[in-house]
Amino acid sequence: MPTSPRSAAVRPRSSGHAPVERSRTTLSPESWIDAATEVLVDHGISQVRIDVLAGQLGVTRGSFYWHFRDRDDLLQRVLLAWSERTTRQLTERLASVHGDPRQQIRDLISLPFRGRAARRIARIELAIRTWARRDEAARRAVEASDRRRLDYHEQLFAALGFSKEEAAQRAFVLYGYEVAESILHGQGTPGEKKDRAAFVEQLILAKIRRP
Secondary structure: OOOOOOOOOOOOOOOOOOOOOOOOOOOOHHHHHHHHHHHHHHHOHHHOOHHHHHHHHOOOHHHHOOOOOOHHHHHHHHHHHHHHHHHHHHHHHHHHHOOOHHHHHHHHHHHHHOHHHHHHHHHHHHHHHHHHOOOHHHHHHHHHHHHHHHHHHHHHHHHOOOOHHHHHHHHHHHHHHHHHHHHOOOOOOHHHHHHHHHHHHHHHHOOOOOO
């Protein structure tokens, strides 16, 4: 899924006319955050610039400062939005749909296979993690999200009666599988993916005989 960096810089879209300024009441901070996220995914963090985003949104640079102090403020809110959507909101939604921890584990296993939405989330996740390799704030955000997700996984296994240590180990195996399946989404036929998912479920829920 990772692609090589594009050599050409991203340029604001231009139709040959001055951009038509949108109303500040209709262009929300989320519009800027979503646009920044798309540029991050397609072109990398170096191209997430105010002029690029303003051109894509059809507004002037001045509109940016109505919602954000500076570029760093925008980037922090991109990280916050990513964490909120893919960590807190997701885990709360999964917990609210099923009270049974086994079913919640099955839902976690199925996340990488949920069509176009899952592939888009995986692309964003990969872009965020690539950014985190060379930026301290992004690295802290990724590590915090990983920890919260693992905590949620551990709670499910603990609810099934596994010890704290074993719940943590099983949580890591399951989370690693989800990340790998999201990144390697092109590997295997639908049938093979289904078989892998069934095997992982059986593996992580099986009781281990210790000598």
